Structure formats: C-alpha cells, structure tokens
Amino acid sequence: xxxxxxxxxxxxxxxxxxxxxxxxxxxxxxxxxxxxxxxxxxxxxxxxxxxxxxxxxxxxxxxxxxxxxxxxxxxxxxxxxxxxxxxxxxxxxxxxxxxxxxxxxxxxxxxxxxxxxxxxxxxxxxxxxxxxxxxxxxxxxxxxxxxxxxxxxxxxxxxxxxxxxxxxxxxxxxxxxxxxxxxxxxxxxxxxxxxxxxxxxxxxxxxxxxxxxxxxxxxxxxxxxxxxxxxxxxxxxxxxxxxxxxxxxxxxxxxxxxxxxxxxxxxxxxxxxxxxxxxxxxxxxxxxxxxxxxxxxxxxxxxxxxxxxxxxxxxxxxxxxxxxxxxxxxxxxxxxxxxxxxxxxxxxxxxxxxxxxxxxxxxxxxxxxxxxxxxxxxxxxxxxxx
Amino acid sequence: xxxxxxxxxxxxxxxxxxxxxxxxxxxxxxxxxxxxxxxxxxxxxxxxxxxxxxxxxxxxxxxxxxxxxxxxxxxxxxxxxxxxxxxxxxxxxxxxxxxxxxxxxxxxxxxxxxxxxxxxxxxxxxxxxxxxxxxxxxxxxxxxxxxxxxxxxxxxxxxxxxxxxxxxxxxxxxxxxxxxxxxxxxxxxxxxxxxxxxxxxxxxxxxxxxxxxxxxxxxxxxxxxxxxxxxxxxxxxxxxxxxxxxxxxxxxxxxxxxxxxxxxxxxxxxxxxxxxxxxxxxxxxxxxxxxxxxxxxxxxxxxxxxxxxxxxxxxxxxxxxxxxxxxxxxxxxxxxxxxxxxxxxxxxxxxxxxxxxxxxxxxxxxxxxxxxxxxxx
Ligand SMILES: Cc1cc2nc3c(=O)[nH]c(=O)nc-3n(C[C@H](O)[C@H](O)[C@H](O)COP(=O)(O)OP(=O)(O)OC[C@H]3O[C@@H](n4cnc5c(N)ncnc54)[C@H](O)[C@@H]3O)c2cc1C
Numbered sequence: 001x002x003x004x005x006x007x008x009x010x011x012x013x014x015x016x017x018x019x020x021x022x023x024x025x026x027x028x029x030x031x032x033x034x035x036x037x038x039x040x041x042x043x044x045x046x047x048x049x050x051x052x053x054x055x056x057x058x059x060x061x062x063x064x065x066x067x068x069x070x071x072x073x074x075x076x077x078x079x080x081x082x083x084x085x086x087x088x089x090x091x092x093x094x095x096x097x098x099x100x101x102x103x104x105x106x107x108x109x110x111x112x113x114x115x116x117x118x119x120x121x122x123x124x125x126x127x128x129x130x131x132x133x134x135x136x137x138x139x140x141x142x143x144x145x146x147x148x149x150x151x152x153x154x155x156x157x158x159x160x161x162x163x164x165x166x167x168x169x170x171x172x173x174x175x176x177x178x179x180x181x182x183x184x185x186x187x188x189x190x191x192x193x194x195x196x197x198x199x200x201x202x203x204x205x206x207x208x209x210x211x212x213x214x215x216x217x218x219x220x221x222x223x224x225x226x227x228x229x230x231x232x233x234x235x236x237x238x239x240x241x242x243x244x245x246x247x248x249x250x251x252x253x254x255x256x257x258x259x260x261x262x263x264x265x266x267x268x269x270x271x272x273x274x275x276x277x278x279x280x281x282x283x284x285x286x287x288x289x290x291x292x293x294x295x296x297x298x299x300x301x302x303x304x305x306x307x308x309x310x311x312x313x314x315x316x317x318x319x320x321x322x323x324x325x326x327x328x329x330x331x332x333x334x335x336x337x338x339x340x341x342x343x344x345x346x347x348x349x350x351x352x353x354x355x356x357x358x359x360x361x362x363x364x365x366x367x368x369x370x371x372x373x374x375x376x377x378x379x380x381x382x383x384x385x386x
Numbered sequence: 387x388x389x390x391x392x393x394x395x396x397x398x399x400x401x402x403x404x405x406x407x408x409x410x411x412x413x414x415x416x417x418x419x420x421x422x423x424x425x426x427x428x429x430x431x432x433x434x435x436x437x438x439x440x441x442x443x444x445x446x447x448x449x450x451x452x453x454x455x456x457x458x459x460x461x462x463x464x465x466x467x468x469x470x471x472x473x474x475x476x477x478x479x480x481x482x483x484x485x486x487x488x489x490x491x492x493x494x495x496x497x498x499x500x501x502x503x504x505x506x507x508x509x510x511x512x513x514x515x516x517x518x519x520x521x522x523x524x525x526x527x528x529x530x531x532x533x534x535x536x537x538x539x540x541x542x543x544x545x546x547x548x549x550x551x552x553x554x555x556x557x558x559x560x561x562x563x564x565x566x567x568x569x570x571x572x573x574x575x576x577x578x579x580x581x582x583x584x585x586x587x588x589x590x591x592x593x594x595x596x597x598x599x600x601x602x603x604x605x606x607x608x609x610x611x612x613x614x615x616x617x618x619x620x621x622x623x624x625x626x627x628x629x630x631x632x633x634x635x636x637x638x639x640x641x642x643x644x645x646x647x648x649x650x651x652x653x654x655x656x657x658x659x660x661x662x663x664x665x666x667x668x669x670x671x672x673x674x675x676x677x678x679x680x681x682x683x684x685x686x687x688x689x690x691x692x693x694x695x696x697x698x699x700x701x702x703x704x705x706x707x708x709x710x711x712x713x714x715x716x717x718x719x720x721x722x723x724x725x726x727x728x729x730x731x732x733x734x735x736x737x738x739x740x741x742x743x744x745x746x747x748x749x750x751x752x753x754x755x756x757x758x759x760x761x762x763x
Binding site: 335368 | 424512517518541542547583584585586587588589591592593653654655656659662664665714718721722725726728729730731732736737739740743744747751753756757
C-alpha cells in the first residue's frame with residue numbers, strides 16, 4: 001500500500017492544472033463558484049473545450065475517445081476540475097447514455113450517437129422518473145406502442161434535470177403492460193426532443209431556481225431504430241446504468257473545494273472550538289471518503305460495472321455536501337437570510353446572498369439518483385444479504 | 387403545575403386559526419408575498435380588529451393584558467400558517483421595548499396606536515461582524531443641543547423597511563463591545579438621513595439595512611436610561627426568542643402533520659411508503675423532536691417573564707438550543723421524506739422548511755446559545 005502520489009502522477013496534476021488555468025474563463029469560474037445557473041451554451045462550451053483536448057470522457061474505451069488514465073489519474077483530473085471551479089460535464093450523455101450504448105448499442109447506434117455525445121453536439125437528459133414512479137421506478141407507466149417502424153410514446157416524465165436544454169432524452173418506457181414481472185415490460189428508448197408531441201414544463205424548486213421539468217409525451221412517434229437493447233430488456237439496461245449514474249454523485253472534488261472555501265469564510269469562527277470541531281469532523285469524513293472512493297474505483301479496473309459499493313459513496317458524499325452547506329450558513333450568521341434585494345443592487349457579496357438558496361438546493365442530493373434510503377436498501381440487500 | 391391552555395387561551399387560538407384557515411390559506415399567502423410590499427395591510431387590519439396585536443399589552447393602553455403563554459398560542463398559529471406580517475417585529479420587539487422600557491408618555495403615544503394597527507415597529511440592532519452579540523454596537527449617538535445625533539450602519543433589520551418607528555441601539559459611551567454605554571432611541575423610519583434598503587429573505591419575509599447618517603432626534607427619543615440599553619435589549623430579545631420558539635413549534639407541527647399524511651398517502655412498491663420500517667422510525671423521531679420542542683418552548687414562554695434574569699436567560703437559551711436543533715432536524719427530514727415533491731416551490735412543506743431554517747439562526751444559533759447557557763453556570 002502506498003497512499004502517496006508518484007512523480008508521474010504529480011506531473012499529470014500539473015499538466016491538468018495548467019490546462020484548466022488557460023482554458024477556464026474568469027467569468028465562467030465566477031458563476032460556478034457563486035452557484036449561478038449556467039446556460040446551455042456555457043455548459044456545452046466547456047464540454048467542447050474538453051472534447052477538443054481529448055479529456056471529456058476519460059473512462060470510455062480508447063477507440064471512442066477514452067484516455068486510458070489510471071484510476072488515480074481520473075481522480076486527479078476530477079479533483080483539479082473541482083478545485084478550479086470548472087462547470088461539470090453534464091453526466092446524462094457522457095456518463096450515462098454512452099456507457100449504455102457502448103454495452104448494449106448496435107454498431108449503427110454507436111456510430112450515430114457516440115461521436116456527437118463526445119463532441120457535445122447534443123444536450124442529453126434523463127427521462128426515468130414519473131409522478132407515480134420515483135423510488136419504485138419499475139412501476140413506470142409511460143407507454144410506447146409499436147406501430148410499423150415506430151414506437152408511439154404517450155405519458156409523462158418528471159424531475160427531468162435540464163430538460164429545458166434537452167435535445168435528446170433517453171427514456172424508460174413500457175412496451176408491454178401484460179408481463180408477469182413488471183420489469184419485463186420496460187424498454188430503453190432514445191427520443192429526439194424536437195419530435196412533435198413533446199411538451200416541457202418547468203418546475204420551480206424552493207431556491208427559486210429552474211433546473212427540473214415535467215416532460216409530457218402525447219403520441220410521440222419514435223423510430224424503432226432508437227430502441228436500445230431488445231424490447232422488454234430496458235430494466236437490464238437501467239440497472240447497468242444506475243451504477244454509473246451514482247458514481248458521480250458523491251462529488252468529492254466539489255466538496256473539497258467547498259470545504260476550503262468554508263474555512264476561508266469562517267474567519268473568526270475558526271477560533272470557536274464548537275465550530276472548529278464541527279468543521280473538522282466533516283473534513284475528516286471527507287478525507288476518509290476520498291480514499292474509500294479510490295479503493296472502490298480501483299476494484300473497478302478491468303471494466304466491471306459498479307455495484308452496491310457505489311451506494312456507499314453516494315450516501316456519504318451527499319451527506320458531506322449537505323453538511324458543508326449547513327456550516328456555510330452558520331458562518332454567515334444573521335446574514336444567512338438575505339436573499340434578494342427588493343429594488344436595485346444588493347449590498348451583500350453574491351456569495352453570502354447565495355448561501356441559503358444553496359443550502360436549500362443541496363437537499364436534493366439525498367433525494368435524487370436513488371434516494372439515500374434506497375441506497376441503504378441496496379447495500380442491505382446486495383452487500384449484506386439481509 | 388398545569389399544562390393545559392386555559393379556556394380563554396383556547397378561544398384565542400380558535401379565533402385566530404379560524405381566520406387564518408379561511409383568509410390565509412397557502413394560495414392567499416403566495417399572493418401576499420408576491421406583492422410589492424410582501425405583506426398585507428388587510429390582514430394586519432384584521433389582526434388588529436381581532437385583538438391579536440393587543441395580546442401582551444396592559445389594559446390601560448388598550449391591551450388584553452395577556453401573558454407570554456397567551457402569546458405562545460398566537461405565535462404557534464402564526465408559525466403553522468407561515469404568516470409573513472410583521473407581528474414579531476412590531477409586537478414582540480418594538481412594542482415590548484416600549485412596554486418594558488418606555489416612559490409613560492412614550493407608552494401613551496405609541497402603544498394604543500400600535501394596538502389599533504396604525505403603527506409598525508422594528509428593532510435595528512445587528513451590525514456587520516457582530517453576529518448575535520447584543521453588546522457589539524458601534525453606531526454612535528452624540529448629544530447635540532437638547533437632543534441626539536445618530537450615526538450607524540444597521541443590517542438585517544427584521545421588517546425594517548415597512549416599520550414606522552425603529553428602535554435603534556447606539557453607543558453613547560464605552561468601547562465597541564462594552565455592555566455599558568449602549569442607549570436605545572426611537573427613530574422615525576422616514577426621518578431625513580435614514581436610508582433603508584429592503585431585502586427579501588428566502589422564507590419570504592422582508593428585512594432591511596438601515597443607514598443612519600447624522601440623524602437628529604429630540605430628547606424624548608431616548609428609550610430607557612442613557613447608557614443602560616443593553617439590559618433592556620437583552621430582556622426584550624429573550625422575549626422575542628421565546629416567541630420565535632413558539633412560532634417554530636407551530637411550523638414543526640405542520641411539518642409533522644404534512645409528512646405523516648404523506649407517508650400514509652404516497653404509494654411506492656404497491657404500498658404506502660409509511661409501511662417501510664426505515665421511514666416509520668424516522669417519522670417517530672420527528673414526533674419526538676416535536677414533543678421536545680413544544681416542552682422547551684413552554685418552559686421558555688413561562689420563564690421569560692421571570693423577574694430573575696438568570697432564570698430567564700437559562701430557560702430561553704435552553705429553548706433556543708433545542709428549537710434550533712428541532713428546526714433543522716424536522717425541516718430536513720420533512721423534505722427528505724417528501725422526495726422530489728419536498729423540493730418544490732409549489733408545496734407548503736418547502737416554505738415551512740425555509741421558515742424553520744431561518745428560525746434556527748434567528749436571535750442566535752444553537753452554538754451561540756450553547757455558549758451562553760454554559761457560561762450562565
Ligand atoms: C433536483 C432533482 C433532480 C432530479 N433529476 C432527475 C432526472 O434528471 N431524471 C429523472 O428521471 N429523475 C430525476 N429526479 C428524480 C429522482 O430520481 C426521484 O426524486 C427519486 O427517485 C425519488 O423519487 P420520488 O421523488 O418519487 O420520491 P418517493 O419515491 O415517493 O420517495 C419518498 C420518500 O420515501 C422514501 N422511500 C421510498 N421507497 C422506500 C423504501 N422502499 N424504503 C425506504 N424508504 C423509501 C424515499 O427515500 C423518500 O424519502 C430528480 C429529483 C430531484 C429532486
């Protein structure tokens with residue numbers, strides 16, 4: 001065991017850092033650090049820069065643009081991005097749809113979609129949840145009926161993150177409602193959001209932000225060639241994808257950056273032993289999680305799909321994210337409430353003004369991508385055999 | 387001991403709830419907070435008419451002569467309905483300052499008008515860097531002729547933007563952190579050289595920064611003794627803290643009820659989610675938090691009127707510690723157990739979450755009161 005970085009790894013870190021410094025604009029960085037909404041162009045702009053550099057999808061196979069980095073290199077890369085305050089690479093295409101296509105897609109589908117995903121030509125979003133099907137995803141009702149060369153899709157998705165930016169949405173749909181096991185009637189379908197019959201409606205969250213949506217499908221005709229894997233095998237696809245989905249949600253690199261900022265913000269509070277203890281506990285937890293993360297990633301070498309261990313990363317990672325926002329609120333003290341001036345300009349710095357909305361917003365982290373309760377159920381069953 | 391509300395208190399609660407049920411539903415409230423003022427003159431007038439503004443004041447000023455337990459009943463209802471009108475600022479802070487520290491001339495001038503709903507007040511105390519410390523006052527008041535000249539930079543003044551009359555703390559002597567030398571002044575919000583910048587908080591209240599640049603006030607503006615403002619401010623803030631604890635109990639009760647209801651009605655995996663034992667235990671913990679919060683709020687409301695300042699401080703800080711913890715615990719769990727729905731602007735539960743978040747840090751967060759309680763011995 002050696003928990004130190006090798007000289008090569010440190011050199012790699014320098015390279016990544018220098019590249020980010022050259023390519024990340026102050027304006028964009030400022031927006032990220034102040035938790036401002038990023039436009040579609042800003043998100044895809046950063047994606048395209050990385051794509052040009054060849055770094056947008058490190059974990060893909062080399063032939064499709066992957067980097068062949070070691071687990072440690074991948075972590076270093078994420079850590080540097082987090083520390084610098086780069087926008088995230090929106091996961092729905094690169095981290096979610098692409099691994100599915102690589103595993104289950106036909107050659108034609110790979111040729112058609114993977115290069116566009118890599119280059120950031122399309123904005124992908126995820127259409128899984130429905131009003132009646134959140135944790136219990138297999139109960140989903142959005143139906144897709146085969147009609148000649150097409151599926152006709154009718155139903156509703158909800159909580160679609162950045163659905164208002166979406167060019168394409170990958171959906172779980174019900175192609176057969178009569179199967180004995182509900183899971184067997186589900187299929188995985190790629191839908192062009194410009195197809196007639198699709199309506200996207202915003203949902204405003206309690207931080208007043210617009211990031212999620214309802215997506216309605218009214219007899220939307222989708223070419224049958226957009227089916228991934230076989231009809232009725234969508235659940236297998238979804239299960240494969242879930243591990244990848246959750247892998248990113250721990251957001252360790254982001255938490256490291258936020259923790260460093262928290263320390264700066266805390267100022268005189270750092271002399272308060274009560275506060276300092278609280279802060280230290282979070283910091284220590286994060287240190288442990290960093291190593292846990294790398295231990296688990298290391299086990300995934302050789303292409304094994306992530307399993308229940310990812311649930312642990314998700315649980316701890318999101319709890320830490322939330323704990324940091326809570327401590328940030330505490331540092332702002334009485335100022336943690338000011339949010340928006342009624343008229344004109346705010347006398348507050350934007351960071352302080354963003355702390356409450358941020359605290360509210362991050363409550364989502366223990367709900368989405370499989371709630372933390374569901375993650376615990378998974379560990380109980382899959383790891384512990386209970 | 388007697389833990390029941392009296393018949394009179396029950397009646398008060400019933401009357402207020404009846405009005406709020408019909409006139410202050412979630413949609414009505416949403417309209418009010420979206421308006422330019424962020425609160426409703428009409429609702430304020432009804433509260434005055436119903437005598438809600440009069441509860442704690444003496445009969446000689448037109449008050450109801452109620453105790454803080456009577457106020458608890460009111461605050462609970464306001465918390466449950468997330469009332470945004472400036473009740474705490476006007477009655478709990480401003481009115482209390484006048485009632486406890488004002489001369490009889492000041493009381494005559496202010497309290498009857500306040501009770502009639504024609505005068506709103508706010509307490510301008512917080513300064514940059516002071517956090518919750520009432521001693522930390524840098525604003526200055528200098529004698530000039532027959533009166534005073536005030537100068538200072540006050541922040542986050544609860545409902546400061548719509549108050550008619552501000553209670554302003556300013557230093558007449560002593561250093562920036564001395565308890566001695568702080569004096570309190572009554573200042574018209576519209577006086578020349580008072581500049582107010584209003585903010586919306588995430589829980590849809592209004593706060594304001596108040597800048598005083600050479601504000602001239604007469605001798606009669608001094609509230610209480612010169613240089614002796616700290617003790618009065620501490621007492622009044624303790625009172626307001628007890629009230630906000632009671633408000634929290636109302637909001638926590640709502641969160642409890644709404645979450646329990648959701649556990650019984652939301653179905654996943656073919657059953658109500660409340661049938662999952664993992665969630666049952668979480669719901670039980672919410673209930674425990676609620677009961678504990680109620681108890682400690684009762685204690686604070688009873689003891690805050692105590693003549694023994696040490697007893698008052700202990701009870702209030704104890705309450706605020708528990709309430710801050712309960713606010714965090716219950717609000718976070720309520721949202722979590724509502725799943726995605728809990729995150730939305732559309733549901734009342736997210737608004738309750740925000741109010742509870744705000745109360746957790748109002749008049750001192752848990753750490754502040756832990757320190758205060760611990761040093762009281
Ligand atoms: C900000 C945000 C972004 C999202 N983005 C997307 C997206 O892009 N695409 C998409 O498809 N979905 C998205 N989601 C949806 C998300 O995946 C669901 O919210 C989540 O699966 C929970 O489902 P639900 O909201 O219906 O809650 P429910 O499933 O109704 O759960 C309610 C509560 O019950 C608990 N619970 C449920 N079942 C059990 C059980 N068996 N044991 C113990 N506890 C249980 C849950 O943990 C939760 O606390 C997003 C959600 C949010 C909040």
